[in-house]
Structures are given as C-alpha cells and as structure tokens.
Amino acid sequence: MIDALKKIIGGSNTNYKELVEIGAIIIDVRSAAEYAGGHVANSINIPLDQLDKKLNQLDKKKPIITCCASGMRSGVAKGVLKSKGFEEVYNGGGWMSLNGKLVK
Template sequence: MLNLLKNLLGMGPKVDLKELMKNGAQIIDVRTPSEFAGGHLKGAINLPLQTLGNNLSKIKKDKPVITCCASGMRSSAAKRLLKSNGFDAHNGGAWLSLK
C-alpha cells in the first residue's frame, strides 16, 4: 500500500536518468521554441508542452522518454501525459541538470 501511494505521488523508485540517456533514451524538451533556441541538450527534440498531445507520433514508443524543461514543472506534466498514452516516460526536470 505504501509503495502504491509513493508511486501515485511521484515518489516511487528512482531511475538512473544518465543510464537511460547512455542507452538511447529520447530527450523531449517541452520548453517554448525561443527557450530551446537559447540552449538545449544535444539530440533533444523540442515539443512544447502545449503542442505535445498533438505530436505524440513524433516520439518512439519503443524507447524510454525523458522530459525536461526549465524547472521541472512542465516536464512533470509532459511525463504524466506521455505515461497516460503508453510511453515509458521519466521526468528529467530542468534541462541543465541533465547535462
């Protein structure tokens, strides 16, 4: 029961994001195009949060997805959206923390 509550609150087991990245996880940056242009992770795909639902076909379902943004708020919402659509999604938080 405790594990279920932790998972529901996003406090489940920690995932090694660096390991996922090393093994080819997709990085989806959900910031605006102008924020993305100001700096981003190499290989990241810019799909702003407000357009993400309409662009799910641009993301491969057979690879893990790490979402990122400026602070972690939008990437958290993106992770929930992706998980509800069957993706293996993880919130990477702020893009700078993934560097």
C-alpha cells in the same frame, strides 16, 4: 508531501546517462525560444502545448526523458505521455540540471 513532489518532478535515483546510452529520447517541452537559448545536446523540442499533436513522432518502445526549465512542465508532459500509453517515461527536471547529470 516530499514524496509527492518527487513523483511529479522525478526521482533522484534515476541514472539518466545510462538511459541515454541505451537509446532514451530527451524531449524538452519548453517553448521554441527557450530551447533556442540553450538545451541538452541531442534533445528534441516539443513544446508542452504541442505534445498531444506530435505523439505519433515518438517511439513508445524507447525510454523518454522529459525536461523543461524547472521540472514542472516536464512533470505534466510525463503525465500526458503516460496517459497515452508510453510506459517508460522519466521526468528529468530542469534541462541544466539534467545536462549536468549527462556529462558526468
């Protein structure tokens, strides 16, 4: 059960800072209002319900890190991206937690 949750929410061994350093794109899938209240620097806001419509704006060759408030919507977003042919997608979980991992 715990392993299944880790797959949905994201692995704790991922070095997100290193991914960003090599050019990963951070996609925050919360609503525009949530994003306006705070977000990871240099992230882009594509609400989960708009993700399918904006796939053409994303580079399939770059790693992608998804984030949201808790990790659930970003887990769904990861699944959507993987199903559309994006190979290197990581669920960064909640944006505040992800932000803490990036500024260390």
